Amino acid sequence: MGLLEIQKLNQYYGESHTLWDVDLDVPRGECVVVMGRNGVGKTTLLRSIMGLLPATGGMKFDGEELVSKPAERRARAGIGYVPQGREIFAQLTVEENLRTGLGARRDSLRELPEMVFDLFPVLKDMLNRRGGDLSGGQQQQLAIGRALAIDPKLLILDEPTEGIQPNIVAQIGDVVDRLRLSREAEQEVADGVDRARTQYGVTVLLVEQKLPFARRLAQRFFILERGRVAAGGTMDELDDDLVAQYLKV
Ligand SMILES: Nc1ncnc2c1ncn2[C@@H]1O[C@H](COP(=O)(O)OP(=O)(O)OP(=O)(O)O)[C@@H](O)[C@H]1O
Ligand SMILES: [Mg+2]
Incomplete structure (x- = not known):
């Protein structure tokens, strides 16, 4: 059973029907990539999952129905979201930006989790x-650090490599x-390794247009x-024909 299971998801912007009977399954512990050319509905799908856009159909996260839940409760259920274009607050400091992520935590933790700085040491200096x-x-x-502040079970990333240096x-x-x-x-990591650093086990749903990054x-x-x-399928089933038909511009 997948951590996130979506069945027959439909979404409308007013009169325009943008998502049509979308079925999508994200197995626990895996990274699933959603690909497709500009304007096919990738961001709309992610925003529908987060409850930022109204949608109909079945959506289960960790066994719980999502469709009836408001956006805030979805984040609290353990979904971290990194929107396309990042949407960080330009006027707030790095620390304040990270703290905005704490609001959606399930527990009452008010400290930024150490894992954010383990993963992105550069943020600590800034x-x-x-x-x-x-x-x-x-x-x-x-x-990404802000999305991780809630210690999510699922991390959703919308084109994280867009406009970023190699x-x-x-x-x-x-x-x-x-x-x-x-x-x-x-568990198999040798003794002496700081356990907390590798005990993440976060499932990932990635939207990405760069094929090498997706394959990696x-x-x-x-x-x-x-x-x-x-x-859809496993990455080795993403062959040249599919790439030519659906991904090449
Ligand atoms: N707020 C909106 N109101 C009406 N239509 C919208 C709105 N946002 C997006 N659309 C339309 O919905 C469709 C899907 O857009 P979406 O942003 O989900 O595509 P995308 O696959 O994320 O594209 P990109 O790769 O450029 O980010 C497009 O036809 C777009 O024009
Ligand atoms: Mg998009």
Whole structure:
């Protein structure tokens, strides 16, 4: 059973029907990538999952029905969301930006979790800088750090590599891999390793247009075409024909 299970999801912007009977399953502990050209409905799908847009159909997260829940309760259920374009607060400091993520925690923890700084040490050195003064790559790291402040079971990322320089793209890839490392795998890590650092086991739903990044991180893919799921499978099933038909511009 998947951590996130979506059945026959439909979404409308007024008269315009944007998502059509979308079925999508995100298995626990995996990274699933949603691909597709510009305007096919990827962001609309993620915003519908987060409850930021109204949608109909079945959506279960960790066994609980989501569709009737308001956005705030979905985050609290353990879904961290990194929106396209990052949407960090330019006038707030890095620390204040991170703290906005704490509001949705299930527990009453008021301290920023150490894991944010383990994964993004650069943020620790910049706590008092304004969000707007950071580079694009640093802002993306901040947006991911903010989503991790709730200690999510599922992390949703919308085109995290868009407009980001290659070395930061690689770092973000490393972080997503580390986050996904399962608790079981961690048991096998040799003594002396700080356990808390590898006990993440976060499941990942990624929207990405860059194929090499998607191939590096994901185990499964779904392709959207005009609001419908056109194809899906394991990454080795994403062949040249599918790429040519649905992903090449
Ligand atoms: N607020 C809105 N009101 C009406 N239509 C919208 C709105 N936002 C998006 N759309 C339309 O919904 C469709 C899907 O848009 P969406 O942003 O989900 O695509 P996307 O796959 O994320 O694209 P991109 O790769 O450019 O980010 C597009 O046709 C878009 O024009
Ligand atoms: Mg988008």
